[in-house]
Amino acid sequence: GTGQRSLMLIDGMRSPLQRSDETQYDPSIIPAIALDRLDVLTDGASATYGSDAVAGVVNLILKRGYEGALTQAGIGTSNGGGMNWSVDQLYGRKWNGGDITISYEHLGESPLLASARSYYTADWTPWGLENETPVKSADPGIVSTGASSANNGTGCTNCYSVPRGQNGVGLTWAQLLANSGSGNEINPNYGADITSLQNNNLATLTFDQNVLPGVQFNAEGYYSNRRVKLQSAGFTVAAAIPTINPYYPAGA
Numbered sequence: 001g002t003g004q005r006s007l008m009l010i011d012g013m014r015s016p017l018q019r020s021d022e023t024q025y026d027p028s029i030i031p032a033i034a035l036d037r038l039d040v041l042t043d044g045a046s047a048t049y050g051s052d053a054v055a056g057v058v059n060l061i062l063k064r065g066y067e068g069a070l071t072q073a074g075i076g077t078s079n080g081g082g083m084n085w086s087v088d089q090l091y092g093r094k095w096n097g098g099d100i101t102i103s104y105e106h107l108g109e110s111p112l113l114a115s116a117r118s119y120y121t122a123d124w125t126p127w128g129l130e131n132e133t134p135v136k137s138a139d140p141g142i143v144s145t146g147a148s149s150a151n152n153g154t155g156c157t158n159c160y161s162v163p164r165g166q167n168g169v170g171l172t173w174a175q176l177l178a179n180s181g182s183g184n185e186i187n188p189n190y191g192a193d194i195t196s197l198q199n200n201n202l203a204t205l206t207f208d209q210n211v212l213p214g215v216q217f218n219a220e221g222y223y224s225n226r227r228v229k230l231q232s233a234g235f236t237v238a239a240a241i242p243t244i245n246p247y248y249p250a251g252a
Contacts, residue, residue: 007053029224031105033088034204036063065099066092080116084109097210107200111193120189136238138184173251196230
C-alpha cells in the first residue's frame with residue numbers, strides 16, 4: 001500500500017506530514033545538535049499509536065533546560081564533487097523556575113556529477129557485459145532508414161551518425177553515408193547529478209516556565225527549509241521524418 005508504516009514523533013507528538021501521500025517521514029528536519037536522544041520502538045505499535053505505526057515508532061527527544069552554548073562545524077567531500085558542510089549552534093539559559101533552549105543548523109551540499117563515476121553509464125562492455133546505450137541517446141543525432149535494426153548498443157546496421165557540428169538542416173545523404181553506424185551515441189546519464197545541490201536551514205526552540213506550584217507552561221517549535229536542485233538524466237526522443245521536413249536528408 002501507500003500508507004505510512006513507521007511513525008515519527010517529536011517529544012511524543014506527531015510531526016506534520018512531509019508528503020501528500022503520507023509515505024515518508026524525515027528525521028533530519030531536526031538539527032542533530034538539538035537532539036537529547038532517540039527512543040526507538042522496533043515492534044509494531046499500531047494498537048497504541050494507530051495504523052501508521054505498524055513497523056514501529058521513532059521518538060525524537062529535544063534538549064531542554066540546556067545551560068551554555070555549543071558550536072559545531074564540519075566539512076566533507078568525495079572524488080568528483082559532493083562537497084558538504086554544516087554549521088550548528090546551540091544556546092540555552094536557565095533561571096529560577098524556567099529555561100529556554102534554541103538551536104540552529106545550516107547544511108549545504110554541492111552536486112556530485114554522474115560523469116565522475118564510470119559506473120553511471122549504460123555501456124557495460126568494460127566489465128565484459130553488453131552496451132545498453134539507447135540508439136536515440138545521441139549527440140547531435142543518429143538517423144536510421146526506417147526502424148533501427150537495433151535499439152541499443154552499436155549493432156544497428158541501418159544507422160548513420162549526423163556529422164559533428166551539423167544540426168541536421170541541409171544534411172545530405174552523402175554526409176550520412178560517410179558516417180555509417182551509431183558512433184554518436186552518448187551516455188544517457190551525461191550531465192546528470194548523482195546527489196543534488198542542497199541548502200538546508202533548521203531551527204528548534206523549547207521553553208519551560210513554572211506558573212504556579214504544580215503548574216508549568218511548556219512550549220516548543222521547530223522550523224525546516226530545504227532547497228534542492230537535481231539535474232536528471234537527459235531526455236531523448238526518436239521521431240519519423242517525412243520527406244517534406246527540412247531535416248530530411250537531401251538526396252535520400
